[in-house]
Amino acid sequence: GDSTTRGGKSASGATSTGNSQPSLFNEDMYNASSYRSNHQQPPPNIKEEHIDVYAPAGKLGVVIDTPDTGAPVVHAIKDSSPIADKLQVGDKLLAVDDESVRNFSAIKVSKLISRKSANPTRKLTILRKSV
Incomplete structure (x- = not known):
């Protein structure tokens, strides 16, 4: 008789599941972006008011940022800013001296404001959301 016994288990018997991870991450990303509609209506209880801030000559100590839109x-606003009590973070800058x-980009706005820094006053027109 032949006495060559084969091992019943093959070495490569590990079940390979591949690297297919559930695509939850992608779905979440998709869902999150679909909640943000492009034509958002502000809630009715939020008012937007135009405020004129008159800034003195010299540095204002305000950092301007430009979002992708708007x-x-x-x-x-630095604590040392002469208009720290008149501005709020989140105010939108609409005009400088009308x-x-x-x-404008943030850099362009900053340059415009600093170019006028010798003026006794500069009028900054801002848009503020107030509840």
């Missing part, structure tokens, strides 16, 4: 926004800056 007007430049007040990103940060010159519209809605489509």
